[in-house]
Amino acid sequence: MTDTSDDPHSRGGPPTYVQVGAVTPTPAERARTLVAGMVDGTLSTLALDPEGYPFGSIVTYALADDGAPLVLMSTLAEHTRNLAADPRASLLVAQGGAGAGRLAAARVTLVGTFTEVDAAAQEAATTRYLDVHPGAFWARFPDFVVHRLDIEAIRFVRGFGEMGWVEPHAFAAAEPDPVAPGELGIVSHMNDDHAASLVTMVDAFLPVDGEVVAATMTSCDRYGFEVQLTLAPTQPGGDAGLAFGRIGFEQVLGSAADARHAMVALLRAAEAAG
Amino acid sequence: MTDTSDDPHSRGGPPTYVQVGAVTPTPAERARTLVAGMVDGTLSTLALDPEGYPFGSIVTYALADDGAPLVLMSTLAEHTRNLAADPRASLLVAQGGAGAGRLAAARVTLVGTFTEVDAAAQEAATTRYLDVHPGAFWARFPDFVVHRLDIEAIRFVRGFGEMGWVEPHAFAAAEPDPVAPGELGIVSHMNDDHAASLVTMVDAFLPVDGEVVAATMTSCDRYGFEVQLTLAPTQPGGDAGLAFGRIGFEQVLGSAADARHAMVALLRAAEAAG
Numbered sequence: 001m002t003d004t005s006d007d008p009h010s011r012g013g014p015p016t017y018v019q020v021g022a023v024t025p026t027p028a029e030r031a032r033t034l035v036a037g038m039v040d041g042t043l044s045t046l047a048l049d050p051e052g053y054p055f056g057s058i059v060t061y062a063l064a065d066d067g068a069p070l071v072l073m074s075t076l077a078e079h080t081r082n083l084a085a086d087p088r089a090s091l092l093v094a095q096g097g098a099g100a101g102r103l104a105a106a107r108v109t110l111v112g113t114f115t116e117v118d119a120a121a122q123e124a125a126t127t128r129y130l131d132v133h134p135g136a137f138w139a140r141f142p143d144f145v146v147h148r149l150d151i152e153a154i155r156f157v158r159g160f161g162e163m164g165w166v167e168p169h170a171f172a173a174a175e176p177d178p179v180a181p182g183e184l185g186i187v188s189h190m191n192d193d194h195a196a197s198l199v200t201m202v203d204a205f206l207p208v209d210g211e212v213v214a215a216t217m218t219s220c221d222r223y224g225f226e227v228q229l230t231l232a233p234t235q236p237g238g239d240a241g242l243a244f245g246r247i248g249f250e251q252v253l254g255s256a257a258d259a260r261h262a263m264v265a266l267l268r269a270a271e272a273a274g
Numbered sequence: 275m276t277d278t279s280d281d282p283h284s285r286g287g288p289p290t291y292v293q294v295g296a297v298t299p300t301p302a303e304r305a306r307t308l309v310a311g312m313v314d315g316t317l318s319t320l321a322l323d324p325e326g327y328p329f330g331s332i333v334t335y336a337l338a339d340d341g342a343p344l345v346l347m348s349t350l351a352e353h354t355r356n357l358a359a360d361p362r363a364s365l366l367v368a369q370g371g372a373g374a375g376r377l378a379a380a381r382v383t384l385v386g387t388f389t390e391v392d393a394a395a396q397e398a399a400t401t402r403y404l405d406v407h408p409g410a411f412w413a414r415f416p417d418f419v420v421h422r423l424d425i426e427a428i429r430f431v432r433g434f435g436e437m438g439w440v441e442p443h444a445f446a447a448a449e450p451d452p453v454a455p456g457e458l459g460i461v462s463h464m465n466d467d468h469a470a471s472l473v474t475m476v477d478a479f480l481p482v483d484g485e486v487v488a489a490t491m492t493s494c495d496r497y498g499f500e501v502q503l504t505l506a507p508t509q510p511g512g513d514a515g516l517a518f519g520r521i522g523f524e525q526v527l528g529s530a531a532d533a534r535h536a537m538v539a540l541l542r543a544a545e546a547a548g
Contacts, residue, residue, distance in 0.1 A: 040376045042330050043330075044316075044328035050385060050426055053363070053386075054362065056365070056383050078429065088326065088328065089327070090318075090329050103332065155329075155331075
């Protein structure tokens with residue numbers, strides 16, 4: 001360790017990102033997928049007491065067809081009384097994990113106004129809520145009413161330093177990624193059992209500047225998957241390099257179950273190219 | 275199952291709560307302990323855009339000696355710009371778990387105003403933050419500043435339907451429970467390995483109306499522990515009963531390591547009484 005620099009990327013600037021297959025999920029798709037995959041979040045309302053202060057509380061939700069959160073609220077709850085006085089609110093939905101690592105995890109803030117779902121649609125909304133929260137035996141108690149968040153602005157943070165605004169109409173139109181429910185299983189299976197195949201695909205498809213000594217899958221979606229690459233040192237005794245890449249599937253997947261076939265097809269193409 | 279009632283407590287009204295040993299943690303102590311045991315939460319601020327809407331974002335924190343959260347913020351972040359225009363905010367800290375079960379988990383909303391820690395105290399505050407978040411290599415970058423939340427109101431929800439306000443001065447004065455870091459270990463050890471001893475203690479100390487067939491420890495703190503009790507049916511073929519109880523330690527514990535001695539002392543006293 002004779003390198004005098006503290007910068008882990010001193011090997012040659014920031015890590016490279018390389019990609020094959022053009023399609024990447026849009027921020028609207030990523031945000032919609034995240035919200036569709038969770039059932040709880042933090043509601044921010046404007047407090048009656050202390051008046052005007054933003055007030056955070058925990059809520060659980062289901063989603064309407066257009067991705068609008070449906071929240072079952074007691075008329076007795078602080079946040080419900082706050083919303084009756086001022087319907088402006090936001091719902092923050094954050095991907096799993098807790099503690100210091102949360103700044104690296106994806107989250108979405110849906111900003112808008114809450115209104116009670118009207119009487120004619122209340123039963124259908126309650127049923128939708130109960131489909132997601134079957135244990136909520138209080139859902140049809142008279143002091144519980146489903147409220148809907150009409151979204152006016154969306155902040156999406158994919159991780160540390162990667163963030164932006166998403167158009168509400170794009171969020172409403174986006175389809176949650178059908179691979180997401182099986183993503184963790186795909187990623188762990190590929191890393192645990194097919195690490196060499198990942199390197200074979202990277203070698204065949206990604207224009208990496210250096211020798212790839214290891215490839216770790218970091219995510220998988222309907223369009224493809226992402227990898228973190230360890231590169232051989234460029235000189236004897238030097239530091240290993242780091243790069244990131246994305247490899248697209250030949251066809252858009254309809255479900256997590258399609259991943260197996262798609263991976264085999266990519267691997268065969270890689271071997272044929274190699 | 276010939277009982278025609280849907281009420282699991284039909285055996286005789288709501289479950290009993292019985293207690294021996296007077297001291298129970300105050301809501302201020304429970305809230306302070308919860309906040310001291312976590313390092314991340316949801317910040318609610320008043321948005322600049324869309325203007326005036328409450329806006330939720332994820333932050334990580336350390337605590338000042340008086341329990342005030344210290345949050346490291348980038349001057350570029352949405353919430354930092356929001357606070358520069360209006361310092362009113364809240365920080366929601368919620369106990370672990372995610373998903374539908376979150377409504378049953380404890381959480382605290384600390385409401386107040388954020389201010390930048392002044393230049394003279396900034397270095398100490400940054401060090402305090404880094405003690406809790408040693409991976410935050412960006413903490414001393416020039417665009418990162420520690421802000422302090424001066425607490426004006428506190429909402430504490432212990433679980434479903436159990437909630438109230440906590441006085442900020444009581445929160446500031448409360449000592450985090452020294453048993454909390456070891457609580458899960460104590461609870462699982464007692465339930466896994468000493469279930470019969472729990473029943474012995476309950477039989478000796480708690481005035482339960484019925485025969486206790488099982489006792490499960492649900493929490494442990496410096497003052498004592500809480501149990502959920504299964505009671506024998508009061509008539510052949512009837513439903514089992516449910517009760518809750520609290521047993522106080524003979525002395526207030528100074529750490530989780532003191533729990534072993536305290537449990538043994540209680541068990542011996544129970545056996546002597548039996």
